[in-house]
Amino acid sequence: MSQPEYAELPAVDTHPHGNAADGSGIDEIRGIPDATVARLPVYLQALGTFAATDTETVSSEDLAELAGVGAAKLRKDLSYLGSYGTRGVGYSVARLVTQISETLGLTLDWRVVIVGMGHLGRALAGYSGFVTRGFSVVGMFDVDESVVGRRVGGQTVRDAAELEAGIGETSAQLALLAVPADAAQGLADRLVASGIHGILNFAPCVLQIPAHVQLRRVDLATELQILAFHAGRREAADLLAGKVSS
């Protein structure tokens, strides 16, 4: 399949050596269920809305509504982080933000490199959600001569040949891999060899990576196919319910 550049993301996920956390080892040091971890960022986002309107406390009911989950599920999720709600009142918005951020490790400074500066790579570079969450882009790489040397978002795109050097200099921990599928595995190997801790793979392929390196897939085609499946079911149901055309 294709080559291009990019795509998307997940959610549900499964573990397919890509997303999802399987129950592999260390994740259980403190037992926060994977499904819960996957929802924490959403809660954080919803909390941002409340914070913006200077709301000081929220009930599980209200927060859950905004996050699109059930109230009971939200409470259970929060209870895993050692909850700090007040009975009869609700949760302190500020406190929850702190709590979730710390749990996710967002209070650390994460250094990220972007590999592949096509449209997707540039979209990622310009993504503002980064900075506000403790992620900073410390390097951008591409193989294309016409892209190397350009300034993007205040930084210069470097030649992919300097990848190892760049990661070494900056001690980057995470990498966003936004290159064509046929180049992905090779670059992933180099990232791993350079000591990267986690890779977010946007290329439409499955990477083989040692278990000690975290890997997540974000693939547009996959998401679109899943969406189409569900939309298709609906379409079929409509047909049946509406006019019974054979």
Next chain:
Amino acid sequence: MSQPEYAELPAVDTHPHGNAADGSGIDEIRGIPDATVARLPVYLQALGTFAATDTETVSSEDLAELAGVGAAKLRKDLSYLGSYGTRGVGYSVARLVTQISETLGLTLDWRVVIVGMGHLGRALAGYSGFVTRGFSVVGMFDVDESVVGRRVGGQTVRDAAELEAGIGETSAQLALLAVPADAAQGLADRLVASGIHGILNFAPCVLQIPAHVQLRRVDLATELQILAFHAGRREAADLLAGKVSS
């Protein structure tokens, strides 16, 4: 199970009014578990690799390895589509591709519009994985004067004011929403009013959408946060195991 049309899901995900299917109604018409549906696109991808090397049959073991899942899980997944493997031999690559494609509804022609032509929108427009999977981009929209009228991938970007008209003309069923968070809900409402069947939301916010419209979230910040969480756990474990610095 015969023919295919669509199917289902349930469970793994979360529902965060975004991804994942909750057990809402129709999805259960034919019982393919959600978790399975989410993996089918990955199998399809892996099968492409085998097809490229003219391999005619694969064992669950080999296919599972390439897809990054366990062999038993793969076999169970395939059994939901009414499997066509041959004991002692394996699965026919060509047959499996057909089977999965039909189940996902990829043999239909899906018409897709892209709303928001920033870097991300353009990356999506250039994504080749589309065409090969039965998706065709039938419209591209933006509010920005400087972008409207430009040609991207053989088509002209239209003014977002013409969104309803564009969807009407083309009978588009799916939409890729790649706009800033503060514009997302408004556009989503218009998409729904125009009769769209499913929305893939790339904006970093949670949309409120009627249940009859399918919705999936693809959020970079969320993925990166989840990745950081797992990478962070590993980092902590390394510290403990390695040098016991306090």
Next chain:
DNA sequence: TAGTGTGAATTGCTTCACAGCA
């Protein structure tokens, strides 16, 4: 003999319902 297909066991997630506290 090699490898599928699947009941049964297991694990993990979600939902319920309510005790307990501010």
Next chain:
DNA sequence: TGCTGTGAAGCAATTCACACTA
């Protein structure tokens, strides 16, 4: 009184193990 926190119940998904067959 209102809302959190959580055991327990209910489900869904994963894994196991093996009967079965090409």
